[in-house]
Structure formats: C-alpha cells, structure tokens
Amino acid sequence: MAQRKENIVQLTSAHPALDNRIFFKECVSLARSGYDVTLIAPHTKNEVVQGVRIIKLPVFKNRLVRWLTNPLLVFFKAIRQRARLYHFHDPELIPVGLALRLFGKVVVYDIHEDYVSSIQQKEYLPKSIARMTAPIFGCLEQLAANSFQQIIAEKYYSRRFPHSIEVLNYPKIDKLPPPATSHEGDSPRFIYTGNVTVNRGALIHANIVNLLPTAEVHFVGHCTHGLVARMQAIAGQNRSRLFFHGVDRYLPFSEIESFYQAGAWTAGLAIFPDVAHYREKELTKFFEYMAYGLPIIASNFLVWRRLIEGHSSGICIDPADTKAIVAALHQVSLPQQASTMGKCGREAVGNYLWQGQEEKLLGFYRSLLH
Known part of the structure; x- marks a missing residue:
C-alpha cells in the first residue's frame, strides 16, 4: 500500500x-x-x-x-x-x-x-x-x-x-475464469479479439469462411466500416458467416470478456501477415485465449512459436500457406486435440497475468x- x-x-x-x-x-x-x-x-x-x-x-x-x-x-x-x-x-x-x-x-x-x-x-x-x-x-x-x-x-x-x-x-484476470464452452458440431466457430486491421490478419481471417464451408468467424474489436466492406468482399457469397462486433466503435474489455464467456468457440485466431512490427510481440490476446481454454491458431513467428507451441496451447503456421491454414483449422476442430491444447494453455497462463x-x-x- x-x-x-x-x-x-x-x-x-x-x-x-x-x-x-x-x-x-x-x-x-x-x-x-x-x-x-x-x-x-x-x-x-x-x-x-x-x-x-x-x-x-x-x-x-x-x-x-x-x-x-x-x-x-x-x-x-x-x-x-x-x-x-x-x-x-x-x-x-x-x-x-x-x-x-x-x-x-x-x-x-x-x-x-x-x-x-x-x-x-x-x-x-x-x-x-x-x-x-x-x-x-x-x-x-x-x-x-x-x-x-x-x-x-x-x-x-x-x-x-x-x-x-x-x-x-x-491480462488482468483476478480469478481464472471457467473455460469457455468448447464448440461441438459440424460448424466450427472461430473468434478474433482486439483491433481489426489488415496488418493484424483481417483479410486472412475473413478468407477462412471460404476455406471451411460451414465455419463462422467472429471479430470482437474495433473495425472500420471500410475494412468490413473489404472483408465481406473477400468472403463473397459466404459473407453471412462473418460477424463483426465493434464496427467503428471501441469495445471495453468487459464487453470482449462477455464474448469469451459466451463460449462455444473452436479456437482463437491471430494469423497475422509477416509484418516486422508484430514478430516479437507477445499479444495480450494469446493469454486471454489461454485463460479461457481456447486453442490458438497463430502465425509462425519465432517468439510466437516459443510461447504457443512451447506450452502446447495451439498451432503456429505460415500465414501465406493456405494449405497449412486449412490443416490447422481442421486440427483444432477435433475435440480431443482442442481439449488438450485448451488445458495446456490454462495451466500455463498463471505465469502471464x-x-x-x-x-x-x-x-x-x-x-x-x-
């Protein structure tokens, strides 16, 4: 004091x-x-x-x-x-x-x-x-x-x-929350939290609905209406499976947290293009995903791989390799693998609060x- x-x-x-x-x-x-x-x-x-x-x-x-x-x-x-x-x-x-x-x-x-x-x-x-x-x-x-x-x-x-x-x-988490309800069924649901920009993977994440025919992708964070239009154009006829929660407005963490708690997520996303600014960052969203027991799919930057794969809490892939992205999406959709990754993340996150x-x-x- x-x-x-x-x-x-x-x-x-x-x-x-x-x-x-x-x-x-x-x-x-x-x-x-x-x-x-x-x-x-x-x-x-x-x-x-x-x-x-x-x-x-x-x-x-x-x-x-x-x-x-x-x-x-x-x-x-x-x-x-x-x-x-x-x-x-x-x-x-x-x-x-x-x-x-x-x-x-x-x-x-x-x-x-x-x-x-x-x-x-x-x-x-x-x-x-x-x-x-x-x-x-x-x-x-x-x-x-x-x-x-x-x-x-x-x-x-x-x-x-x-x-x-x-x-x-x-992340500021006074008490480790109950794990988010894992998604079961044929329609995987992916979540991205934080500001939505091109350099934070917006266009890569939007394309996921074209790669998996039933997938939903939810963006929980500030996104300009202009970028929403670009992402919907990429999704084309699949745009109805993109969901934006924060168009032209800032979301306080309490609101982001409510989306985590809503549960039924397959995995948390952070597939960023290879931009120097992000290669050595430890994104706060990684630790939030871990805290809520979500498997992580992220770019294979060295610092990110050491953190995510080092704790067996997700999969890191080349953001320019579409086949690798599809394989990772399928892998985290397997209930047993997703459960194991989620548990490993929750065990590790106590070191990052x-x-x-x-x-x-x-x-x-x-x-x-x-």
Whole structure:
C-alpha cells in the first residue's frame, strides 16, 4: 500500500479513457493501492470511475487536429493538478513530458509500441514517407526518453531503452475464469479479439469462411466500416458467416470478456501477415485465449512459436500457406486435440497475468516518490 495519498496524473491523448492497459490495469491498480489518481484522456465527460478521476479531453476523429490541439490542452490541464509525478502514454505527448520536466516534475514515459516499426505499417501514411520518417522519429524518441523514467510494455523494447522497467501487458484476470464452452458440431466457430486491421490478419481471417464451408468467424474489436466492406468482399457469397462486433466503435474489455464467456468457440485466431512490427510481440490476446481454454491458431513467428507451441496451447503456421491454414483449422476442430491444447494453455497462463506486473508498477512508483 502507498504510505500516503500521493497525487499522480496519467496522460493520454491517443487512447480512450477506459483503455485496458492505461485505465483498468495501471490507474485502477494505483488507486486501489492508495494513490490519488487523475487520468487526463479523451472522454465524453469528467467523472470518477473505480476511484480514478477522469478529466476529459475532446474526442477528435481527425488525427491532424488531435496532434495540433491536444498536447497544449494536456499540458495546461496537467500542470493545474500540481502533482509530483506525471505518467504519459503517447509519443505525441513527448513535448508535454519535456515541459513538465522543466517544472521539476517526475515524468514517466510508458512505451506501448515499437514506434519505429509501427510508423512503417501505418495504413494512412504513404510508404515512402513512413520509411523516411521512422528512423528520424526513432532517434528523436530515444534522445527525449533520456529525460524521463521509462516503462516498457514488451520485453524486446529493452534493446532501444536499456534503462527501462518492464511492466508487461498481461491480462488482468483476478480469478481464472471457467473455460469457455468448447464448440461441438459440424460448424466450427472461430473468434478474433482486439483491433481489426489488415496488418493484424483481417483479410486472412475473413478468407477462412471460404476455406471451411460451414465455419463462422467472429471479430470482437474495433473495425472500420471500410475494412468490413473489404472483408465481406473477400468472403463473397459466404459473407453471412462473418460477424463483426465493434464496427467503428471501441469495445471495453468487459464487453470482449462477455464474448469469451459466451463460449462455444473452436479456437482463437491471430494469423497475422509477416509484418516486422508484430514478430516479437507477445499479444495480450494469446493469454486471454489461454485463460479461457481456447486453442490458438497463430502465425509462425519465432517468439510466437516459443510461447504457443512451447506450452502446447495451439498451432503456429505460415500465414501465406493456405494449405497449412486449412490443416490447422481442421486440427483444432477435433475435440480431443482442442481439449488438450485448451488445458495446456490454462495451466500455463498463471505465469502471464497482470498481478505480477502490478507489483512491479507499484514498486517502481514507490522508488520514484519515497
């Protein structure tokens, strides 16, 4: 427990206020530990949720408007809080962090992404601009980060930020849930959770309904209506077996969790095309699938294979090999094999839960403030 009620402020201009990592994991954990937590974030109103005071920012749909407007708004709202420690989550807020350092504040930069590779896979940036911009941003980010305390959400980010503290993005599951009901019958049902994008396998997953004549694929997470149309076009006459739960809207984890609990899933999907940005990531959805006893079908990136096949909790395949995808889909549809993979995942997931990361976060805060 915190020794005194220290006021700390978390800042984001790019994530929704009720973001799973920022709000439900970090802010709620800090508030329960005795800190007075304020979150300045895009939201519809000022309110207190689970002991966290949310100060709203405008919700901008236009990125350029957000980039030009929110940093200044964030700074003035933040400095009014008169906190000792500020914790920000977006690279666009690096100038805000530097300004707060000039005021003598302790500033934490929470690095969610490998932004150098992330920039190169942004669909809204022309490839030539992305290739030119990424290394320049990388150098500037590393220089600026030396002014801050650093938290990283993935192990491999330590190569760029060797003095950082790992607070990994493991799922927050207070008690291991009952396993999702396994699907039985001739119509396998596959689930994908999280943001739906081309680089996260949207087109590969949509094609599954063409590969298996009775399969359903459910997408539980934000997906633009434009991408929905592309995926339905790929499915063609089989589009009625694609289901989208989150078109043009953000889904809080509580809603995603309700889909897991609904059960009757054959397997969880993460068949991503070979994009450098994802090769070394340990996706949070892997651990969620494990917790709910779902076999996993994922791309055969080395880090993913070590995690998934190392725990015998799923199958990793070449995302460009259609025959391998079909074979994997058939394999997880066999009840005995699916049951074994699901049990192995549930046995392993205890090593990958938020509770252990929460202790690291609280210890880090204690070291900075006391």
